[in-house]
Amino acid sequence: MTGWAIPDSELHQPHRSDKLICDEVRATPDEVTILALGPLTNIAAAFRRDPELPSLVDRIIMTGGTVTAPGNVTPAAEFNVFCDPISARAVFRSPTTKTLIPLDVTRQVSLTLDLLDQLPPETANAGRFLVRL
Secondary structure, three states: OOOOOOOOOOOOOOOOHHHHHHHHHHHOOOOOEEEEOOOOHHHHHHHHHOOOHHHOOOEEEEEOOOOOOOOOOEOOEOHHHHHOHHHHHHHHHOOOOEEEEOHHHHOOOOOOHHHHHHOOOOOOHHHHHHHHO
């Protein structure tokens, strides 16, 4: 088809993600929690860019791996680690405080619309956060 006027997408941020991570952590050291829901490529790149950065991150909460369940890429491999195992190893070995949420745990918890009535009230921090989420 011709004649479609589809605009080009623009970058949300003008900088590479590893630089953005470095800038945000450096702006508020020991206050940034990184929530990593995919491969750890950008975090590992930020740690390579700024070797002091791991000690300035408050914590990393990440999904990856599996304990007792089969993987979601192969019977033994979970996508986030399978996709970039070198970066995963670098982040796992970093001195940053980490919380790893494996695939089998993510399959046990499901947030549905039916659970909205069971959330803490919006006056509580957790309730306010979960309602916004």
